[in-house]
Amino acid sequence: RFLSTLHPSPSDSMASDYSSTPVTLNNVNPKVLKCEYAVRGEIVNLAQKLQQDLKENPGSHPFDEILYCNIGNPQSLAQQPVTFFREVLALCDHPLILDKSETQGLFSADSIERAFQILDQIPGRATGAYSHSQGIKGLRDTIASGIEARDGFPADPNDIFLTDGASPAVHMMMQLLIGSENDGILCPIPQYPLYSASIALHGGTLVPYYLDEETGWGLEVSELENQLKTAKSKGINVRALVVINPGNPTGQVLAEANQREIVEFCKKEGLVLLADEVYQENVYVPEKQFHSFKKVARSMGFGEKDISLVSFQSVSKGFYGECGKRGGYMEVTGFSPEIREQIYKVASVNLCSNISGQILASLVMSPPKVGDESYESFAAEKEGILSSLARRAKTLEDAFNNLEGVTCNKAEGAMYLFPRINLPGKAIKAAEEAKTAPDAFYARRLLNATGIVVVPGSGFGQRPGTWHFRCTILPQEEKIPAVVSRLTEFHKQFMDEFRG
Numbered sequence: 398r399f400l401s402t403l404h405p406s407p408s409d410s411m412a413s414d415y416s417s418t419p420v421t422l423n424n425v426n427p428k429v430l431k432c433e434y435a436v437r438g439e440i441v442n443l444a445q446k447l448q449q450d451l452k453e454n455p456g457s458h459p460f461d462e463i464l465y466c467n468i469g470n471p472q473s474l475a476q477q478p479v480t481f482f483r484e485v486l487a488l489c490d491h492p493l494i495l496d497k498s499e500t501q502g503l504f505s506a507d508s509i510e511r512a513f514q515i516l517d518q519i520p521g522r523a524t525g526a527y528s529h530s531q532g533i534k535g536l537r538d539t540i541a542s543g544i545e546a547r548d549g550f551p552a553d554p555n556d557i558f559l560t561d562g563a564s565p566a567v568h569m570m571m572q573l574l575i576g577s578e579n580d581g582i583l584c585p586i587p588q589y590p591l592y593s594a595s596i597a598l599h600g601g602t603l604v605p606y607y608l609d610e611e612t613g614w615g616l617e618v619s620e621l622e623n624q625l626k627t628a629k630s631k632g633i634n635v636r637a638l639v640v641i642n643p644g645n646p647t648g649q650v651l652a653e654a655n656q657r658e659i660v661e662f663c664k665k666e667g668l669v670l671l672a673d674e675v676y677q678e679n680v681y682v683p684e685k686q687f688h689s690f691k692k693v694a695r696s697m698g699f700g701e702k703d704i705s706l707v708s709f710q711s712v713s714k715g716f717y718g719e720c721g722k723r724g725g726y727m728e729v730t731g732f733s734p735e736i737r738e739q740i741y742k743v744a745s746v747n748l749c750s751n752i753s754g755q756i757l758a759s760l761v762m763s764p765p766k767v768g769d770e771s772y773e774s775f776a777a778e779k780e781g782i783l784s785s786l787a788r789r790a791k792t793l794e795d796a797f798n799n800l801e802g803v804t805c806n807k808a809e810g811a812m813y814l815f816p817r818i819n820l821p822g823k824a825i826k827a828a829e830e831a832k833t834a835p836d837a838f839y840a841r842r843l844l845n846a847t848g849i850v851v852v853p854g855s856g857f858g859q860r861p862g863t864w865h866f867r868c869t870i871l872p873q874e875e876k877i878p879a880v881v882s883r884l885t886e887f888h889k890q891f892m893d894e895f896r897g
């Protein structure tokens with residue numbers, strides 16, 4: 398019923414127009430039906446409808462704009478791209494600019510130099526041509542050097558697969574690892590629903606391990622062991638462990654000692670470690686630092702033959718937020734040559750990732766250095782964005798913790814807060830009557846009252862009986878006070894309505 402108000406089903410006469418179409422809900426791939434991705438789910442669909450209402454009928458809702466706090470999409474909320482990155486991209490995409498005399502006055506010397514260097518790595522300087530299926534070798538050389546500089550351990554360019562964002566890299570690994578529903582993937586709960594969606598699409602089994610909200614979303618190895626044992630007792634062959642660090646939606650940054658335990662666990666149990674590190678530049682608390690799992694494993698003396706590790710990186714996050722450019726990579730280590738061939742074969746089916754995304758991934762991993770003309774301005778842009786994100790995270794964390802019945806762990810990193818809301822029984826009952834999950838009921842009421850779009854915790858998974866929602870820390874800093882006041886006022890009214 399609810400969905401029908403969103404997508405008015407064709408009128409009866411129109412409905413029959415589809416009855417003879419070859420694809421129906423009865424014969425479409427059931428794995429597609431099982432797949433869900435709440436980050437762009439029903440609440441967002443409703444928000445888009447309300448946005449259209451506001452456009453067609455200004456004043457038709459008790460707010461004048463929709464605030465999309467559902468997706469980690471910084472530049473959709475006015476975050477500016479990094480100047481150096483865009484200068485290099487522009488010059489690479491239209492090399493003729495490099496030959497013009499006025500270019501020297503419009504672009505920094507190091508952007509021009511970097512563009513020449515990149516173009517010399519592309520056969521025929523043709524950014525419009527297909528590249529090697531793992532990506533342009535020269536760019537992979539640059540990325541490998543960047544990984545080495547970050548970790549202090551060698552990285553092989555031939556281990557790097559440049560992809561259209563981290564998402565397709567995750568799908569590729571699920572495609573490689575999942576042969577049937579007997580193949581299980583250990584995933585954190587709450588998790589970023591790319592993982593549950595990809596496992597569903599590939600017909601595998603998600604094996605949950607619960608992060609501990611009481612200890613700041615701690616990842617206990619005992620929980621991993623228990624869940625692995627339970628899965629095995631059900632005949633599930635667990636293939637891999639997904640770790641998202643810094644965490645989405647939970648925002649925790651793992652302690653290095655905890656990471657060592659996780660590496661030991663994967664080695665002992667023969668699991669592929671899928672390390673999602675797309676928020677590696679998003680750490681906001683001084684007591685935590687990002688350590689790649691590659692660095693942790695190598696520092697433990699574990700090399701190629703000891704652990705199979707896939708590290709995912711993206712240009713969508715950090716301080717760059719270039720989501721739409723679709724850039725990223727996976728660094729694949731610890732697989733035999735014949736398996737590497739299979740991974741390459743899967744990558745080759747898609748020919749190659751887009752070249753702008755490839756260039757951007759190399760810039761992210763090899764930014765301006767001290768002494769480069771762009772370094773000062775680059776460092777200022779980076780610091781400005783990251784310090785603002787840290788302030789916004791703290792402001793929203795405090796605001797959530799000031800709400801009746803709400804507790805919210807600190808966002809140590811990433812781009813989200815995941816507050817827990819203890820909903821009164823009357824609200825739970827009202828949600829049941831509305832045939833919706835309690836947290837989705839709250840999120841929908843919030844949207845209708847304030848225009849603020851959050852994602853119900855149900856979309857990420859949560860311990861049974863607990864309710865959460867995910868809110869990004871991305872609205873422009875000057876809008877945060879309005880977000881807090883609208884949210885606070887709504888929450889008080891909601892609790893007054895359903896308290897007791």
Ligand SMILES: Cc1ncc(COP(=O)(O)O)c(CN[C@@H]2CONC2=O)c1O
Nearest residue numbers: 468469562563564589645675711713725
């Ligand atoms: C943990 C994690 N991994 C991978 C991705 C995919 O990134 P690409 O853009 O490189 O494919 C995201 C995107 N974050 C989603 C998108 O916005 N909000 C989110 O939760 C993510 O949060």
